[in-house]
Amino acid sequence: MRRIRIPMIVAVIAVVAASVAATIPAGAQSTGAPGVTKTEIKVGGVVGKTNPTGRPYENGFVGAQAYFDLINKQGGVNGRKIKLVAKYDDQTRDSKNVSAVRSLVEEDKVFAVLPVETQTFAGADYLVQKGVPTFGWNINSEWQKGPNLFAAGGSYLCFTCPIIAPTFIAQQVGAKKVGLLAYGSSPSSAQCSQGQEAALDKWGPKVGFTDRSLSFGFSANDVSAAVQAVKDNGVDFVASCMDINGEVNFNKALKQAGITNVQYYAPEGYDAEVIKQLGTELDGFTFPIDFLPFENAKESKEMQLYIKEIKKRGQEPGEHSLVGWNSAQLLVEGLKQAGKNPTQKGVVDAINSITDWTYNGMRPTVDWTTAHGPFPPGSKSCSAYVTVKGGKFVPVYNQPGKPYVCFSQNPYPATLGSPEYASN
Numbered sequence: 001m002r003r004i005r006i007p008m009i010v011a012v013i014a015v016v017a018a019s020v021a022a023t024i025p026a027g028a029q030s031t032g033a034p035g036v037t038k039t040e041i042k043v044g045g046v047v048g049k050t051n052p053t054g055r056p057y058e059n060g061f062v063g064a065q066a067y068f069d070l071i072n073k074q075g076g077v078n079g080r081k082i083k084l085v086a087k088y089d090d091q092t093r094d095s096k097n098v099s100a101v102r103s104l105v106e107e108d109k110v111f112a113v114l115p116v117e118t119q120t121f122a123g124a125d126y127l128v129q130k131g132v133p134t135f136g137w138n139i140n141s142e143w144q145k146g147p148n149l150f151a152a153g154g155s156y157l158c159f160t161c162p163i164i165a166p167t168f169i170a171q172q173v174g175a176k177k178v179g180l181l182a183y184g185s186s187p188s189s190a191q192c193s194q195g196q197e198a199a200l201d202k203w204g205p206k207v208g209f210t211d212r213s214l215s216f217g218f219s220a221n222d223v224s225a226a227v228q229a230v231k232d233n234g235v236d237f238v239a240s241c242m243d244i245n246g247e248v249n250f251n252k253a254l255k256q257a258g259i260t261n262v263q264y265y266a267p268e269g270y271d272a273e274v275i276k277q278l279g280t281e282l283d284g285f286t287f288p289i290d291f292l293p294f295e296n297a298k299e300s301k302e303m304q305l306y307i308k309e310i311k312k313r314g315q316e317p318g319e320h321s322l323v324g325w326n327s328a329q330l331l332v333e334g335l336k337q338a339g340k341n342p343t344q345k346g347v348v349d350a351i352n353s354i355t356d357w358t359y360n361g362m363r364p365t366v367d368w369t370t371a372h373g374p375f376p377p378g379s380k381s382c383s384a385y386v387t388v389k390g391g392k393f394v395p396v397y398n399q400p401g402k403p404y405v406c407f408s409q410n411p412y413p414a415t416l417g418s419p420e421y422a423s424n
Contacts, residue, residue: 034344035085035108039081040082040083045327046104047089051091055268057118057137060117063320064324066313067309078340086103086104094122112331116137117320122142133150147352150327150330152326153364154366156375159194160195165267165383165385166239167200175205179208179233181212182211188241189212202412208235209229209233211229227257227259231257237262237264237265239264264286267288270393271318272317279391285388287393288383288385290364290382291362292361292403293403299361322362331347333354334350379408381408404423
């Protein structure tokens, strides 16, 4: 089976610097089984419910609980039901993230930590040191720090490597000049923008201007210089490392200036609630995603099941709850493979032996023997693409039954003109 590496192509909009990288030898992994009794397994998670972008990271708990409910109705795993016993909000602060994961391990005595969905993951070092199986959203470079950290779609990010998606989209829409935007208060946002620039320098089209000085919640007056740069340089496509609110606000500023022909690469915001709120304001925005588009749910029974269960809980499908669902899926698989008397190390080792994990057809194939990075020879980057037309999400650039567009990452292709297509 062809093995595909899938880094999440998404802007990290954290307002704090990433922690210093750390490694831990495999022998330091926990061999115990805290939180495990004859009848249950305790887990807990931490999200950035309080965050500067207002995005619903707490929906990760909804997705995880929905999946656990299904498993528990079937009798659990080897007779043990999985109980989500703690839900922390780290308020998007390093100190709160560290204290939350410590509380999960030392006070709540959880077997595994999930979901982790936050713009800061300062507690990663502690979780690696303790060897706790941890699952969540791959928007933080810290996911690559240890073999026990499992982010949906793979646990490795390279922000300054060429980021293919914006360049590919720009070429597809026939863009002539690209403008790059990023938040000045976020080192990760700036690094992401550098990765976009590296890709454009390598494959084109040309960069018209870059502005990595924007702040969260900017007004039209705050971006007057960037708006003028769009005019002066003939920019017809904008790629950013910002949240969807930032991109929409910039688009409004352009329209106020009479500029209406610009299209966008949007790294974040593919969500049913977002389209309900913004509708046609998002026309011309294209999103790369590392999972099966909800519009293609008929291609995966698991995706259909997820959508059904999430709607039962009064929500529309979205990436945040999907990550929670996927996190729960992977933990359950690890528990099954670890046997009737699971240990934390046993679960970690079991997952890291899986070479063809697709979350039951919800994502491109992940090879967990290499998914902690860096990109091995022959690895590929695969994304689905969804654009907004008439206020609706529409999958694009795909082939029938093959929603993912794939490019080689090691080595990178000479051009982006001949992508591969994959079903998973």
